[in-house]
Amino acid sequence: MTITAAMVKELRESTGAGMMDAKKALTENNGDMDAAVDWLRTKGLAKAAKKADRVAAEGLVGVAVEGGKGVAVEINSETDFVAKNAEFQGMVAQITAAALGVSDLAGLKAADLGGKPVETVLTDAIAKIGENMTLRRMDAVEGDTVASYVHNAAGEGMGRIGVLVALKGSDNGIGKQIAMHIAASSPLALDEAALDPALVERERAVQTQKALEENATADKPKPEAVITNNIIPGRMKKFLEENTLVNQKFVMNPDITVAQAAKDAGVEIVAFVRMGVGEGIEKKEEDFAAEVAKLNA
Template identity: 75%
Template sequence: MAITAQMVKELRESTGAGMMDAKKALTETNGDMEAAVDWLRTKGLAKAAKKADRVAAEGLIGVAVKDGRGVAIEINSETDFVAKNADFQQMVRDITELALQTGDTLEVLKATHLNGKPVEDVITDAIARIGENMTLRRMHLLEGDNVVSYVHSAAAEGMGKIGVLVAVKGPSEKAREIGKQFAMHIAATSPLSLSEATLDADLVERELQVQTAKALEENASSSKPKPDAVIHNNIIPGRMKKFMAENTLLGQQFVINPDVTVEQAAKEAGVEITGFARVAVGEGIEKKEEDFAAEVAKTRGA
């Protein structure tokens, strides 16, 4: 497979690796971007890169909460100009409130009527009116004793670039108070799962392979190599334990008080986190690069 300059650029941006290292990684892995990331990590040339770091799109996340039920929806637009449009924001607000009341699945929401029309038709009308493609892409529902929301980079009340929902079990007032802190923590740290038990098994296996290859390679090139037993019984398990702690919500150091984990902070507050959702604009969508002048011209219909 031909390795293009754009591929090298993308890999460099997602891993922080040098140009030649990125090119070599892509060559060694026949252009497979995820394998190239792992190759660089094995060589100690990059940190783990989450897919969300390599993709982008515009739009807004709308969130709403009521009576132990929370919803977060993502509506994408082509440019950030439209995301700042009052008409677009009102549509996001209306669809979010509708999702909270009647939402079940994304398909059900699209078919539900808003102001006399299915939501899907409401969006189609907005596309014609505003002149830019839009998509109702995702919806997350979360239920629990107490559901708290948080919006990061808010564009207006209840909508922004990152929306977080967290379900907390315990005394309502305390749960809402510390739940907001947990939601802010989630927005900042982007945990992959609630706990080790809910972490994707394939992801864990991939990480184990990377850490094993890295540890063995480091040991082979060391002037004082360690016994295999030390590598397999101490070093690799230690690195995996760190991976689990960094990527599970309950295992992470609480950003409000780094001396304790999120799990410990919850226990000290007399509450239990039972679930969460973090939705960021553009996760999983490749954004076509476009210069600023072209983007302005597009919004003006030029």
């Protein structure tokens, strides 16, 4: 497979690796981006990149809470200019409110909004504003109480990042603090049981290979049993502490975990949603020369 400069650039940006290391990683893994990331990590040449790091879409995330239910909705636009448009923001607010009455994205697209289905309202907005827009996703949580937080707010209940936290028990203000923590710390899951098993095994494989390679070049190699029974479990424990909400150090008080902070406040976290604009969308980029060539074609 041909390794292009764009592929090398993408890998460098997502991992922080050097140009030659990124190119070698892609070559060794036949252009497979995820495998190249793992290869770089086993060599100690990359951070643990998340697909959410590769963000390229514009738009807004809207959040709304009613009783014990909270919803988050992402609506994408082509440019940030439209995301700042008052008419677009008004539509996001209306669609988000409509999401409180449905259970999934299909239901939201069909929901009535001023006598029209939401999907038609969006189509009309595209024709009027002159820019493509997409109702990309929605998510919801339920609990005794639900707290919300919007980071980089563009208006009431909408911004670049929207967070919902569902709690068991009566919220005394801890919900907002936990929501702010989630916005900053980006946990992958609520707890270990909620993590994708495939993701856990992939991390274990990376850490195992990395430990074996480090041991092979060490002045005093450790017995394999030490690696298997001590080093790998220790690294996996750290992975879980960094990526599961209840085990993360609470940003408001790093001396305790988020779970302990919730317990001290008399509540239990039952679910959360963290939705950022454009997560997982990879923008196709062309250099200036390519754009000029297309214009003259």
